[in-house]
Amino acid sequence: MSEIKPHVVEMYGKRILLLNNFIEDCILPNPLIADVWLVNHQERSKVRKFLRSVVRSHDMRVYLKPIYLEDNLRPFFMDDERVMQRLSDGFFGNTDPLQIATLTDQVAYFIEKHRHGRKEKASQQEQILQYIFDYNYTRRSKIVPMRLHQSLTGYAYPRIDSFFFNRSDAYLNSRNILKEAEEQGYLKRTYFDTQHLCKSCSSGFLNYHEVCPKCHEHDLKASNLIHHFRCAYVGPETDFVAHDKLVCPKCSVQLKNVGVDYDKPGKMFTCNNQRCNHQFQEAPIQVGCVDCGTEQETYELVVKKVYQYELSEKGIQRFLFREEQVSLQHG
Numbered sequence: 001m002s003e004i005k006p007h008v009v010e011m012y013g014k015r016i017l018l019l020n021n022f023i024e025d026c027i028l029p030n031p032l033i034a035d036v037w038l039v040n041h042q043e044r045s046k047v048r049k050f051l052r053s054v055v056r057s058h059d060m061r062v063y064l065k066p067i068y069l070e071d072n073l074r075p076f077f078m079d080d081e082r083v084m085q086r087l088s089d090g091f092f093g094n095t096d097p098l099q100i101a102t103l104t105d106q107v108a109y110f111i112e113k114h115r116h117g118r119k120e121k122a123s124q125q126e127q128i129l130q131y132i133f134d135y136n137y138t139r140r141s142k143i144v145p146m147r148l149h150q151s152l153t154g155y156a157y158p159r160i161d162s163f164f165f166n167r168s169d170a171y172l173n174s175r176n177i178l179k180e181a182e183e184q185g186y187l188k189r190t191y192f193d194t195q196h197l198c199k200s201c202s203s204g205f206l207n208y209h210e211v212c213p214k215c216h217e218h219d220l221k222a223s224n225l226i227h228h229f230r231c232a233y234v235g236p237e238t239d240f241v242a243h244d245k246l247v248c249p250k251c252s253v254q255l256k257n258v259g260v261d262y263d264k265p266g267k268m269f270t271c272n273n274q275r276c277n278h279q280f281q282e283a284p285i286q287v288g289c290v291d292c293g294t295e296q297e298t299y300e301l302v303v304k305k306v307y308q309y310e311l312s313e314k315g316i317q318r319f320l321f322r323e324e325q326v327s328l329q330h331g
């Protein structure tokens, strides 16, 4: 294992390993030297890298280890705080000591019962599913999507995504694995959200533009339409502005009370493209992808539902209690 001298403290009758030096060098500690691991490193990129490597470990004594975050790290994690919480068992100080002891015992019992007789998984997909079952079973937890702006679509499953090295792979593979496992009855899903994604790259970061129906530019000037009751003239508000008053350009009468002598029946757009200057009332929406720049129509966006998952009884039987039969049926 490592050359790092482990710093273990005793608390609540459990051995707690301070991870500082291990995180610094991104080395996984020997899982036998402590019951609980405590993240006490301030550099968030290193902490994230370490926690992801814990998830990817093939040793259940590593990937099931109860891991907590030192409370004073909160300000250092900044945007990553929620991800850190998802990749660990939470902040140490927020957790009831009894809960820590209970989880530690649950994990130890699970490992004792399941570690032997485990076969090397045939594919990465199987390894990930096995991980999902081991982890969520010991934590009694669900697989909950998380809003995350560092992800491709804006939603992530941080633990499953940790198996992949870029946002695009993480998105495609995580959702596929969950979808297939659900179709085979190993996971149950609950609706969480609907997303509209870029047709080219699946990004969820999209810029919606009102565009000119003639030249498709989106540099538009919007103004209210004014309808003068007396002479029935309808035109953009800018046509009526005279100094600080509203005066009808057709009949030259001053407008006084909205609803009494005039109203505002809608909006009017003027295209700022000098060669176009088109005026129109209905502006079609066009969507630009923030990530790849593809311009597309709203009907071209890819609509995807986002689900929360939980382990099904069938899945628990298959992955945790009949391990000799584990091999995914495809097709």
Ligand SMILES: [Zn+2]
Residues within 6 Å of the ligand: 212, 213, 214, 215, 216, 217, 271, 272, 273, 276, 277, 278
């Ligand atoms: Zn135009």
Ligand SMILES: [Zn+2]
Residues within 6 Å of the ligand: 228, 230, 231, 232, 233, 248, 249, 250, 251, 252, 253
């Ligand atoms: Zn008028």
Ligand SMILES: [Zn+2]
Residues within 6 Å of the ligand: 198, 199, 200, 201, 202, 203, 289, 290, 291, 292, 293, 294
């Ligand atoms: Zn795109």
